[in-house]
Each structure stands twice: as structure tokens, then as C-alpha cells.
Amino acid sequence: MSRLIAQKLFTKQSMAPSLLCIRSYHPIAKDFVKPITIEPLTYTTDSLQSKVLDHCLSNNVPKYGFKEKSIVESIKQLELSPSLVSVLGASNSPSFVHSSPAVLELIKYHLVTKRYELTKDIPQENIDHNNGLPSLEELLVKRLQMDIPIGSQLTDLFAQLSMPSQFLMETALPELLNLADDMIYFSNEKDHFDMAWYTKRLGVAFTYVASKLFMAQDISPNFVETMNFAHEKLNNVMKLGDYYNNTEEFAWYTLMVSVNLIKSQLSRN
Amino acid sequence: MYRRSIVSKVTQKKPLSKLSPLRAKSSPTTENTNEQTAKFEQFSSAQKAYLDRVVRVDQAGELGADYIYRGQIYVLSHKHPHLRPILDHMWKQEVHHRSTFNNLQLKHRTRPSLITPLWKLGATAMGVVPAMLSPEAAMACTEAVETVIGNHYNEQLRCLANQFNMEKTDGTKDEPEEIKKLTDTIKEFRDQELEHLDTAIKNDSHMAVPYKLLTEGIKSICKVAIWTAERV
Ligand SMILES: [Fe+2]
Ligand SMILES: [Fe+2]
Numbered sequence: 001m002s003r004l005i006a007q008k009l010f011t012k013q014s015m016a017p018s019l020l021c022i023r024s025y026h027p028i029a030k031d032f033v034k035p036i037t038i039e040p041l042t043y044t045t046d047s048l049q050s051k052v053l054d055h056c057l058s059n060n061v062p063k064y065g066f067k068e069k070s071i072v073e074s075i076k077q078l079e080l081s082p083s084l085v086s087v088l089g090a091s092n093s094p095s096f097v098h099s100s101p102a103v104l105e106l107i108k109y110h111l112v113t114k115r116y117e118l119t120k121d122i123p124q125e126n127i128d129h130n131n132g133l134p135s136l137e138e139l140l141v142k143r144l145q146m147d148i149p150i151g152s153q154l155t156d157l158f159a160q161l162s163m164p165s166q167f168l169m170e171t172a173l174p175e176l177l178n179l180a181d182d183m184i185y186f187s188n189e190k191d192h193f194d195m196a197w198y199t200k201r202l203g204v205a206f207t208y209v210a211s212k213l214f215m216a217q218d219i220s221p222n223f224v225e226t227m228n229f230a231h232e233k234l235n236n237v238m239k240l241g242d243y244y245n246n247t248e249e250f251a252w253y254t255l256m257v258s259v260n261l262i263k264s265q266l267s268r269n
Numbered sequence: 270m271y272r273r274s275i276v277s278k279v280t281q282k283k284p285l286s287k288l289s290p291l292r293a294k295s296s297p298t299t300e301n302t303n304e305q306t307a308k309f310e311q312f313s314s315a316q317k318a319y320l321d322r323v324v325r326v327d328q329a330g331e332l333g334a335d336y337i338y339r340g341q342i343y344v345l346s347h348k349h350p351h352l353r354p355i356l357d358h359m360w361k362q363e364v365h366h367r368s369t370f371n372n373l374q375l376k377h378r379t380r381p382s383l384i385t386p387l388w389k390l391g392a393t394a395m396g397v398v399p400a401m402l403s404p405e406a407a408m409a410c411t412e413a414v415e416t417v418i419g420n421h422y423n424e425q426l427r428c429l430a431n432q433f434n435m436e437k438t439d440g441t442k443d444e445p446e447e448i449k450k451l452t453d454t455i456k457e458f459r460d461q462e463l464e465h466l467d468t469a470i471k472n473d474s475h476m477a478v479p480y481k482l483l484t485e486g487i488k489s490i491c492k493v494a495i496w497t498a499e500r501v
Contacts, residue, residue, distance in 0.1 A: 024321035025312075026378040028447050033308045033438060185378060193328065193371040194385040248386060 029124055038116050040171075041109065042091060049088055052078060053109040058149075065153040066107055066160060068100050092167070098160060104167055107160060111175040118143050118179075119186040129188055136187040136204065137234055141227055143179070144211055148223060154216035180204040195248065203237040307439040316432065321379045322499045323425055323451070328370035329382040329498035330418060331458075333392035334363040337414065340396020341407050349404050355472065359411075359465050366458050373451075382498045391494070399483065406483055408474035413487035415466035421495055422459035426452060 036044045043049045052074050059077070060070035068085065075084050089101025098104055118139060127133070134142075147154065161172045180201045184191060192200065211230040218226045312320070338360035346353045374381055382388060395414075399406040433448045444452075477483055 024379055025317040025324065027312055027317075027445065031309055031445050031447070032311055035311055181378070191375050193374050193381050197381050198383065251386075 038112055040174075041112050048080070048084070049105075050109075052080065052084065052088065053106055054113075056106060057110055057113075061106075061110075061153060062149050065150075065156050066103055066110075068103055071102050071106060098163065098165065098167065103160070104171075107157065108171050108175075111171070111179075114143070114146050115175065115179045115182060117146065119182050122186050127185070129191065131188075133186060133188045136183055136189045136238075137231060139183045139187050140204070140208060140211070140230055140234060143183070143208070144215060144223070144226060144230060147212075147215070151215065151218075151223065154212065158213065158216060176205050176209070177201060179208065183208075199240075200238075203240060204234075207233045207237050307437045307441065309443075309445050310436045310438075312435075319428065319432070320377070320451075323429075324370060324373050324377060324379045325382055326421075326495055326498045327425075327455075328367070328374050329385070329388050330421070330495065331363060331367035331370050332385070333388050333395075333494065334414070334418070335360070335367045336389055336392035337396035337410070338363055340393045341400045341411075344397055344400035345404055345407060352404060352472070355468060359468065362461050362465075366461070369454060369458075373454075383501050384497070388494070388498070391490075395487065395490070399477075399487075403477065405473045405477040408469040408472045409477035409480055409483045410487050411469035412466055412474040413484040414491055415462045415469065416484075417488050417491040417495070418462045419459055419466060422455050422462065426455055426459070429455070 038045065041050075052071065055078055056070050056074035060073045064070040064073065071085055071088065072082070075082060085100075085102050089103070089105045092101040092104040092108075094101055122133065150157070162168065183189075183204055184200060189200070191197065207230065210233055211226060214229045215223055215226040220226070338356060342353070342356045342360060345356065373379075395410060396407075399410040429448060429452050433444050434442050435445060436442055474480075474484075
């Protein structure tokens, strides 16, 4: 019986995409072969796809935005076959609300690789949360600064990201939570094993999105206003997390007192 | 490796419990000490998803156990002081189990169960309510819970033994160190859970009225809880 269940579990190829299935179990990296892809991307970092998308992000997106034109320009500049455009987005199902599967791939590539870059210089082994790690705010600001070159394209990017679609559920939101998870894990922030685990991640994700929205409208030199905003917002949100925990403790205390009361009532008879 | 052999020795020395058939036989894996450089192929996504579930459901389960014993101690220690040291001993082991899985959750970056507050509430009720009926009812509750947990751990041990013998870069096959460690942890805990089960029976769990209704009811609740905690 149990073997049957196990078999069923292990032959199932793809897990149902859901917010509760964001990146799961992390093995101890040193015992394993280094992965050749950056999850959830399916192609290696030295593949043709990566090369084109990389070139596109750094050269053409700042100019033309997250549009097919950027990709076409990159393919031209790299002197590759124009048919590559349709290959790039092959893993994305066509969407009515988005311009093209290739653009979706470009956005996905942007989100995933930027998240990876954010923490790749931090030693991945023996994480010690009390020692030698940046603060949550430092990571948040660093991530925001990474998008300064595409500052003028952020409004459009947001429009494409927040469109209610399969892409939002399968890529945009999970990536946002992955980013929040990375920021907490690779910073000196205290982590939790109860509801606070969720509230903290949601709080960081919320702060990041709010700051990004602010950034899209920001015209201050070098986005200083955005960085100030992020600082304020993060402080407020973290306070909120504390409130939640205090509330749970209080509810717990109330429960114990009431049980005590019932108990004394019962033993009276 | 050292720890591993110690654990299996201890298990063999112990007197046979009434429910010894519950203890699954999992074959010991052969240890190779000479390869430091050979690495394992990556886990498949199904393997990762399975480990993710294991950590989450066990963490939630041990949290539940912690709160059940807390509830029992809270109700019983005053009126039945002779039970206090027995309950305390079991509770301390549960606290250790729980903190072990808490650390695994943070280390392997899995998420805790989303309905943690609900587990706390439910487990406290499961500790407090039978204990208010009678000390025997509390023991019957322990018996039911530990039976389900013992079976559940055995199921996990079987799956870990069957599905995680992995390819290495030098062509050999072995279990990764973290799987061996997890197996050891679960074995150790399973044995302690079954000790708790014996303790409950020794302390007259069978005298509880209504015994069948209590144990069967609690067993089904536990099974539903396990199913839920694996997923949510
Ligand atoms: Fe336990
Ligand atoms: Fe137990």
C-alpha cells in the first residue's frame, strides 16, 4: 500500500503550480552536483536563450522596454536567426493579455536572474544569521538599485506582471515570494517556524512591490526618494509583524485563562 | 556513521514492546568513507517535494505532541501528582523532537504549516479534554496518538529507504548524508513515541471509559491532521 502511494508520488512529473508550492526543500549544496540551471529557468546559463535574453536586458530593454522589439533587436545585433524569437518563449503558453510568449520569457528571465544575482556573492554554506550577513534593508535597497537602468520601463513592466493570468500565478507571484524568501534567508533577519514565517515573507514582498511602484513614478536623481520610501515602509511593515505575534500570544494567554476558569467551575461540583 | 550504529544498538537492546511489529525493518545502508569528492546528482523535484512534506508534517506533529502533553500536565499534575514525572519525561522528549524539526525547517528552507495556530489550539484541546475526563482517558489519548505517529514515522522510514538511493558522480550509489541523518532522527523519535505508547498502556489507558470511542476517534482525527499538515 505504502509502496503504491510512494510510486504514485514519485512518478508524478510536475507538481501542481500553487502559491503553497513555492521553492521547497533545499538540500545541503556541498554534497550535490552544482545545478546547471537557475531554477525555475529550464535552460543553462551558457545557452543561446540566456545569451540573447541577457544581451536584451542590458542593451535593449532600457531603450525599448519589455517588448518584442527589444528581443528582435538583440537577435539582430548578435547576428542570430530571426526565427529564434518563437523558440525563446516556447515554454510559455500563449496568453491573450500579454504581447508574446517570448516577452513573457524575457520578463521571467529578468525576475529570476536578478534575484539570483542579489545573493550570489554571499557564501551559500553554513549560513549564520548572527554573523557576516547583510541586513534585510541592505538587500532590499540593493535589489531596487539593480533596476535603476530600466527605471523608465517599470510602469510597463508592472502592467504586464499584474495582469490576471496564468503567468501571474505561475511565475510572477512565486518569483516575488522567492525573492522575499531569499532576502530573509540571506540577511541577519530572525526567521520563524510559525505564522510569523508567512507574515514576514508577505511583509517583505509587500514592501518590495510598494517600493517598486513608488520607483516607477520617482523622478528624483538616482531614485533617492525611492530608497527613503523603502526604508520607511520596511520599518513599518516589520513592526506590523511584531504586532501579529503579540496578538497570537495574547490570544493564547486568554485561552489558558478561560480554560482555567472552566476547570475551576467544573471541579466545584 | 558512529551515531547511526549507536542508535541501532540501542534499539536492539531494549525489551520488546507489545507493539514491536510496528517497528519497520529498514535495511542499514552500506557506508563508504573513502569518497570525499564524489557528489550526488540533484534531487528530483518529486524527491524534494516529498522531503518538504516530511519536514512540514513532522514539525506540525511534534508541535501537536508538545501541546498535548502541556495540556495534560496542566490538568493532571495538580490532582494526580504521581503522574507528573511520567508526563514531564514524555513532554521533554516531545519538546526535543519539536525543536529538532524546527531547526530542520529553517535549515532546509521549507515552509511551516500554514495553519500552525490551529494545530496549537487543536492539540491543546486534545490534551486538556480527555485529561479532564480522567487520567486513564488522557492515557488512552496518548496511546491513540502515538500509535498513529509510530505508523506514520514507519511509513516515512520505508519511503526514505526505498526512494533515496542516489547516483553519484563516480558511478556508485548511496544515500546523501542528510537523508541518513534524517532517517536516524526519525528512527530515534519513532522509538521514543513507541515508548510513550507503552507508558500509556502501563498507566491503564485500557481502563478508560469509553475506551474504543476515545481511541478510534482520536486516531481518525490524527490521520486527518497528518493529511492536512502535509498539504497546507
Ligand atoms: Fe514526538
Ligand atoms: Fe510522543
